[in-house]
Amino acid sequence: MTTQSEPGHDRPDPSLDAIMSERRQLINLAYRLLGSLAEAEDAVQETYARWYAMSARQQDAIESPGAWLTTVAGRICLNQLRSARARRETYVGEWIPEPLPERTEWISVRPGGATVDPADRVTLDESVNLAFLVVLESMTPAERVAFVLHDVFRYSFAEVAEIVGRTPAACRQLASSARRRIRAAQPSATPAAQRAGIVRDFKQAWEAKDIDALIGLLDPDATAIADGGGLAITFLHPIEGGEQIAHAWVEIARRRPGNMTLLERTVNGQPGLVAQQDGVTVSVFAFEVEGDRIKHIWVVRNPEKLRRWTTG
Template sequence: MSVAFRMLGSTHDAEDVVQETYTRWYAMSALDRADIKSPSAWLVRVAGRICLDHISSARVRRERYTGEWLPEPLPDSAAWSSVWTSERAQDPADRVALDDSISMGMLVLLESLTPAQRVTFVLHDVFKFPFAEIGTIVGRSTESCRALAVAARRRVNSAHRHEAHLHEYMQVISEFKKACQTGELDDLIELLDPQVTARADGGGHVRAALNPIHGADRTARYLLGIFQKEPRVAVALECVESVGGRPALVGRVDGVVVAVISLHVTQRGISDVWLTLNPEKLGTWS
């Protein structure tokens, strides 16, 4: 689940991949399974191949998705949001890499990579799989996999270059929450990068902007319009550490999570706002 979710950004799709992987495992005879020296490596290799096919087909399916498609925001309390993959993963730096790989910003960035780049980056940079092993999954040479990882890492490092520190995140999101609850347009605009982009995922189940919203003024007005229509959500907004150690805002109505707002904060302010409103993507928050 940890590997598949990071590749696909969806618990539902990750569960399908895991189920298919184990179906193939148990389709073999007991004798054939006994001959496999490392069952876990075999399972990850098969899951990786299934994910590779799934990523390619998912992009076609998402062209028919109603509005913007966003990865699923995963709460830190999810059982597999951070796992020990080996003794090396007990290193605090590796723990950070695991957690960062499920931040909304990272999952959105991974969506922009090619399928081979995404699989290679997740398996090598996050889970420490050797390039030779990854090559058997993506059908590339070891050197080609290394080049894929370098290209992906360059994109990731570029996105992180101007990112705010965690304490700045906390301060900004606290002020963001206050502005949304009070309806102070100017205060909200001041928190936003002039080039901010907001994306809302309603999946056709709830009303949401069908296209990205650009610019501080338009984004602020859109956000305040949502909370004016749903004042109970605005009042119930609470700041939590959502995914990858990044704070987020969670809105509840009658105890049920109906919205998760993730932000990307840079030195210029909030550069990205991701609103997950699709109830099918909020099941892990229940």
């Protein structure tokens, strides 16, 4: 398998810097495969642990260390996806992928005071917007891995087959099935400035508790889903229908503490909102806009998924 960058390919004994330079690529891949930056970091750490568990002779025998690291990371992620399905059956409420802030707003300190490696920062593009990641969650583990590796990272099906453990033809079918799911869920294109304006209007209507304005901004068949993970209070089941969501959001506004501030922020590269209490981010809101209406709202309140947003 080839990678987009293969430092060390011309040297029989790759240096530490050459091996570690693959880290950003691996983090970007693992986040798209798992939907969780914490799990992606664990997968990449395990990948490097396996590399350094080999003897120098075994490492020297590997023609392309970058390709080896990608293959191992992909297999680790595939195994995690398979086990995640069982774990999420016991998850409290709905599970939403971990939201990411704009790079300029990325908190650079981990809990405990350790500095975040810049390589941990995920490149934000269309393949990480929350709507896209939610569709990936509906796929089988093999479909997700085949699609992300081939359609997002441009690996050949022969290379994908090494990771998934199926034939190239089978991997082609997996990616094709995944592609159909993406197309079926993809909303009509709305210009970025228009999306940002709709989210801004939603924020203003919400703060004003203007239920009619909220209804006008929401698709009649809109859905709102929240993820508290049992660690934060939120609604456990999806709210369906624009009117129902509008009423729920007005009720949230009425109960909102006086020290809570609502801010416009970029969420996974798309216009979104965050709620801060005493400067600490306690909720992140991501939106899918179709035409001139909001079709989906995702609310993440699980504090374990908000660590990149706040040091509190």
